[in-house]
Amino acid sequence: MYSNIHMPKGFKCAGVSAGIKLGGAKDMALILSDFPATAAGVFTQNQVCAAPVKVCRAHLEHGVARAIVMNSGIANACTGSEGMVAVRDMAAETAKIIGCEPQEIFVCSTGRIGPQLPLDKIVPGIGTLFESALIEHVQETAEAMMTTDTRPKVSVAQLQIEGRAVKIVGFAKGAGMIEPNMATMLSYITTDAAVERHAFQNALKKAVDASFNRISIDGDQSTNDTVLALANGASGVKTLDESSDDWDAFSRALEKVCFELAMMIVHDGEGADKFVTVNVAGAVSDADADQAARSVANSMLNKTAWAGTTPNWGRIMDAVGYSLARVEEEKVGVFYDDAQVVAGGVRTDIAVEELIKVVSQTDFAINIDLHLGDGAATVYTCNCTEEYVRINY
Amino acid sequence: MYSNIHMPKGFKCAGVSAGIKLGGAKDMALILSDFPATAAGVFTQNQVCAAPVKVCRAHLEHGVARAIVMNSGIANACTGSEGMVAVRDMAAETAKIIGCEPQEIFVCSTGRIGPQLPLDKIVPGIGTLFESALIEHVQETAEAMMTTDTRPKVSVAQLQIEGRAVKIVGFAKGAGMIEPNMATMLSYITTDAAVERHAFQNALKKAVDASFNRISIDGDQSTNDTVLALANGASGVKTLDESSDDWDAFSRALEKVCFELAMMIVHDGEGADKFVTVNVAGAVSDADADQAARSVANSMLNKTAWAGTTPNWGRIMDAVGYSLARVEEEKVGVFYDDAQVVAGGVRTDIAVEELIKVVSQTDFAINIDLHLGDGAATVYTCNCTEEYVRINY
Numbered sequence: 001m002y003s004n005i006h007m008p009k010g011f012k013c014a015g016v017s018a019g020i021k022l023g024g025a026k027d028m029a030l031i032l033s034d035f036p037a038t039a040a041g042v043f044t045q046n047q048v049c050a051a052p053v054k055v056c057r058a059h060l061e062h063g064v065a066r067a068i069v070m071n072s073g074i075a076n077a078c079t080g081s082e083g084m085v086a087v088r089d090m091a092a093e094t095a096k097i098i099g100c101e102p103q104e105i106f107v108c109s110t111g112r113i114g115p116q117l118p119l120d121k122i123v124p125g126i127g128t129l130f131e132s133a134l135i136e137h138v139q140e141t142a143e144a145m146m147t148t149d150t151r152p153k154v155s156v157a158q159l160q161i162e163g164r165a166v167k168i169v170g171f172a173k174g175a176g177m178i179e180p181n182m183a184t185m186l187s188y189i190t191t192d193a194a195v196e197r198h199a200f201q202n203a204l205k206k207a208v209d210a211s212f213n214r215i216s217i218d219g220d221q222s223t224n225d226t227v228l229a230l231a232n233g234a235s236g237v238k239t240l241d242e243s244s245d246d247w248d249a250f251s252r253a254l255e256k257v258c259f260e261l262a263m264m265i266v267h268d269g270e271g272a273d274k275f276v277t278v279n280v281a282g283a284v285s286d287a288d289a290d291q292a293a294r295s296v297a298n299s300m301l302n303k304t305a306w307a308g309t310t311p312n313w314g315r316i317m318d319a320v321g322y323s324l325a326r327v328e329e330e331k332v333g334v335f336y337d338d339a340q341v342v343a344g345g346v347r348t349d350i351a352v353e354e355l356i357k358v359v360s361q362t363d364f365a366i367n368i369d370l371h372l373g374d375g376a377a378t379v380y381t382c383n384c385t386e387e388y389v390r391i392n393y
Numbered sequence: 394m395y396s397n398i399h400m401p402k403g404f405k406c407a408g409v410s411a412g413i414k415l416g417g418a419k420d421m422a423l424i425l426s427d428f429p430a431t432a433a434g435v436f437t438q439n440q441v442c443a444a445p446v447k448v449c450r451a452h453l454e455h456g457v458a459r460a461i462v463m464n465s466g467i468a469n470a471c472t473g474s475e476g477m478v479a480v481r482d483m484a485a486e487t488a489k490i491i492g493c494e495p496q497e498i499f500v501c502s503t504g505r506i507g508p509q510l511p512l513d514k515i516v517p518g519i520g521t522l523f524e525s526a527l528i529e530h531v532q533e534t535a536e537a538m539m540t541t542d543t544r545p546k547v548s549v550a551q552l553q554i555e556g557r558a559v560k561i562v563g564f565a566k567g568a569g570m571i572e573p574n575m576a577t578m579l580s581y582i583t584t585d586a587a588v589e590r591h592a593f594q595n596a597l598k599k600a601v602d603a604s605f606n607r608i609s610i611d612g613d614q615s616t617n618d619t620v621l622a623l624a625n626g627a628s629g630v631k632t633l634d635e636s637s638d639d640w641d642a643f644s645r646a647l648e649k650v651c652f653e654l655a656m657m658i659v660h661d662g663e664g665a666d667k668f669v670t671v672n673v674a675g676a677v678s679d680a681d682a683d684q685a686a687r688s689v690a691n692s693m694l695n696k697t698a699w700a701g702t703t704p705n706w707g708r709i710m711d712a713v714g715y716s717l718a719r720v721e722e723e724k725v726g727v728f729y730d731d732a733q734v735v736a737g738g739v740r741t742d743i744a745v746e747e748l749i750k751v752v753s754q755t756d757f758a759i760n761i762d763l764h765l766g767d768g769a770a771t772v773y774t775c776n777c778t779e780e781y782v783r784i785n786y
Contacts, residue, residue: 045715047713047714047720049722077710078735113710114740223710300777304781309786313506314506318506318616320440321441321616322438322440326440329442329471330473346472347507384782385782386779392694392701393701393703
């Protein structure tokens with residue numbers, strides 16, 4: 001699927017089975033930069049966060065990275081001091097092989113909350129990643145990140161800066177479970193551009209806000225959510241910052257990669273078979289629009305109605321009404337794609353068949369106009385089927 | 394089921410089929426007081442609220458009630474000015490038969506959002522309620538309130554005040570759907586006590602906060618949620634207020650009735666077959682404890698794990714962590730009933746079989762201690778099964 005996609009210059013990657021998951025599925029991945037790379041990162045806001053998240057946050061202070069090493073199958077969350085030791089061991093082992101400082105290694109985990117990592121499998125796994133698996137194409141690495149994702153997720157952007165080719169390659173895994181586990185969103189972005197550290201962090205934060213932070217599968221925020229970005233400068237371009245002529249082109253490319261990966265995550269939402277874009281316009285503020293859009297996107301009654309191919313606009317009105325956004329019922333307009341079902345807070349005379357036609361699609365939009373101001377926001381979500389419940393039993 | 398339960402003195406009630414629902418199910422109910430009753434009410438906080446809620450709020454200003462008239466099948470929500478006219482017609486028709494002012498009539502609806510009420514069925518239905526159906530026992534009335542409730546819900550309290558028998562009878566309907574519809578919580582409390590108006594409103598608000606406001610089925614707040622209480626004084630006792638010797642006994646009885654009805658609603662949650670009590674203690678404040686408890690109770694990942702009989706304590710830690718409550722991971726304790734699975738933020742060595750034994754029950758508690766202060770709160774919820782999704786397609 002992604003076997004013909006190669007990493008940016010100066011990056012290698014690997015994905016192997018270290019025996020953490022049952023059945024021999026790939027469960028460890030490595031992203032390695034030949035040169036010290038500028039690092040940026042965005043992490044879960046959850047007050048209960050995994051040991052690797054705590055260590056990544058600390059290592060990000062250092063600002064330079066050589067590698068990301070990760071495992072799937074076990075989240076290393078709620079594992080106390082033993083879990084912290086395991087992360088430091090993973091970083092130290094990787095750093096020893098590379099010959100760099102441990103704080104230049106970012107460690108991630110995803111999978112079951114609670115168990116301790118099996119270091120007797122992970123330490124040899126790190127060796128295998130380096131010794132026999134380092135490659136320049138991305139398929140195996142993306143596969144090793146998966147939990148109940150049904151497919152690997154990779155996005156690529158290429159641009160010209162100062163006449164040189166610059167590449168961005170991003171990986172992600174989505175909200176998925178393995179056994180009775182926690183969903184985790186992980187994403188790694190690599191680029192051979194050189195980017196000034198603070199500009200890179202700001203650009204990543206902005207790209208994440210417009211992508212991963214705009215999607216919702218089930219409203220649960222993981223202990224492990226992590227987005228890391230590494231820029232190693234191997235393309236040979238001058239260091240980019242916000243004053244560079246090419247800054248807009250670079251940050252747009254970064255945003256595109258994040259956005260594509262985020263959309264892949266929603267499309268692969270657990271048990272989901274419909275992709276729904278919720279647009280809210282006319283709010284008092286963008287923040288209000290965001291509240292209203294999230295309320296509609298997270299409502300179980302909306303998600304199940306979409307699963308049932310039912311144009312239940314009443315549930316949309318209800319969710320808008322109980323959101324924290326300011327709403328005046330008699331001004332609200334609601335559309336399924338372009339088909340307007342609510343005007344001035346009451347139903348239009350559009351035929352229900354027109355609405356059913358829209359919600360029968362695998363990809364449609366709910367467009368809401370509050371008619372109160374200029375605030376707007378979009379949230380991307382999916383339907384909730386019986387399969388979601390079965391997956392999460 | 395409730396055929397041997399009689400109304401408090403001076404109340405009659407009725408439940409009939411007026412042809413709003415298909416198939417001849419009962420769909421209109423009446424609660425009538427022979428005397429002007431003191432009224433109290435608590436309504437949905439949704440900014441999009443049904444026409445009858447708007448009219449009930451206005452009539453509550455008047456403070457005196459003779460009757461509650463309600464229909465199930467259509468919610469009369471998002472129905473604009475035509476919906477308001479329909480509510481006023483229902484109140485006027487009922488008032489005309491009784492010979493009272495329209496503002497002494499409370500009107501409620503529950504069912505599908507959007508359609509206009511069929512007044513050609515409802516006006517004759519009001520006549521039928523009075524002419525042929527008025528009775529003193531409660532079964533038919535409770536049945537007529539139902540949508541996809543699987544059983545009617547009635548609670549009774551009796552107490553002695555000044556040597557006289559005082560009775561409280563409460564009705565409720567729960568979160569249920571009919572066709573693709575909005576869940577609505579309705580409850581009516583009747584008593585033959587005489588109660589001073591403001592004290593009654595305060596007592597009802599307090600009872601609702603400790604009962605209906607502590608339950609969660611799916612986190613969606615309806616456009617129609619309404620609790621109304623009528624006290625007609627027919628028991629002959631002196632008017633109660635907060636300074637009365639018997640005030641505590643009365644308000645406790647009122648709380649008991651509200652609490653029992655709220656528990657019945659959770660037990661009859663859509664598709665649910667497990668009742669789960671989420672207790673949070675040791676929070677910085679009661680409000681923090683409430684945030685943490687709601688976060689756990691509303692998490693789809695917890696609700697589906699309970700459905701799968703899986704003691705997935707990681708999802709509990711996760712939901713506590715992303716709640717708005719202050720949490721220090723390394724202090725958190727989690728118990729399934731009395732079985733402690735987390736101490737100091739990490740798993741204890743309790744056998745998983747002990748935990749499975751707890752979550753295999755149809756009624757169990759999740760007890761969480763944040764070990765930060767004295768704040769405590771409880772939320773009552775249920776599991777989420779595939780059946781929930783099917784019901785709401």
